[in-house]
Amino acid sequence: MPDWLIRGAAHIWRPYTQHALAEPALPVVATEGCRIILADGRELIDGIASWWTACHGYNHPQIRAAVSAQLARMPHVMFGGLAHEPGYGLAARLAALVPALPHVFFSDSGSVGVEVAMKMALQMWLNRGETGRVKFLSFLGGYHGDTLGAMSVCDPEEGMHGLFGPALAAQHVVALPREAASEAALDDVLARHGREIAGIIVEPLVQGAGGMVFHEPAVLRRIRAAADAHGVPLIFDEVFTGFGRTGHFFVGPELGVLPDIMVVSKALTGGTMGLAATLASPAIFAAFHQDRAEAALMHGPTFMANPLACAAANASLDIFAATDWRAAVARIAAGLRTGLAPLGGHEGVRDVRVLGAIGVVELAGRPDLAALKREFLARGVWVRPFRSVVYLTPAFTIDPESQAKLTGAVVDVVRDYGKKRLF
């Protein structure tokens, strides 16, 4: 074990980790492409692209060069009262990608991007003189981040936050309108409580951290129609789905179901550093655009539009523009389908599903996650199952051989899980 790991381990507080039970974190010394290189020289094939951020693979030369050049000129400057090209340029590019949402607010993480979206919706009503619109409507199975406001719109039983329920703002949480009964339930909540609802928030097509659960575009159309019927703004949280992961660059805009506010983050900088953007429609922006100073949006992160992060994001958009990422995602989808197919109907497997560059194996029962993780590690792959879900979200640049190793490892490990009930 490296010296720094031993010295720091007594002081580092790890994410979602029970320190009394967890094995030590693995020391990483470098990353390259779709590989994670450990201190002892082992190389792991990365199945999850660092929580779906590293869409072009690690250390992409173009992103590295852009960040280095920006670093030499100006790593950071405050955004209050000052402007810089990386930030203004990125805002214009994002707006060009989603012309219906041309007003862009930057922050530093997905959770904060969601908080900003919620504040936009809340203050829009306040600025219009409607003071009773103080609640949100969100959906079972949803995940929108770890800060208090974002937690309040997550699934209330969500494993990561259930504990905090009593401390959170009470919101309306309903089932996604997948069929007539849940559609009626959504309409009913809006009919009864619509006048206190400031906004509706949903992850389009994929509920990610809530269990990698997919739904049909028709569900989004129903939610859009319900929001319109009650004049409530609709927020799409595309923090997970944005930037090609599902096969759509952004889900809502490509399906023709436009939200009023959209949040993107995870893959925005190609996995280089934290940055989020909250995009708003002209109607939302207009509610703030008045000759009263106090109607301004009351938010401003210290590191807002950090130039290094914006430079990375601009370079990432250049890479998307210059590569056939749709073909890459389609190839990954096909590889995931064939690679994971042997698990369909297998004992211990509840479901196998693929959407874009997302492959999911849902296990029956509650597996011993630590044991599963050890099995994956022993096979030289970095796969992190959570709850009963084993998933792969590799970089779009992964080579077919590495991808086959990932799916092969998942098939191996899950077969053992089903056969021997070892885990």
Ligand SMILES: *Cc1c(COP(=O)(O)O)cnc(C)c1O
């Ligand atoms: C990860 C995630 C967030 C939170 O982003 P952070 O950068 O971790 O704060 C919010 N919404 C969705 C859909 C996410 O996947």
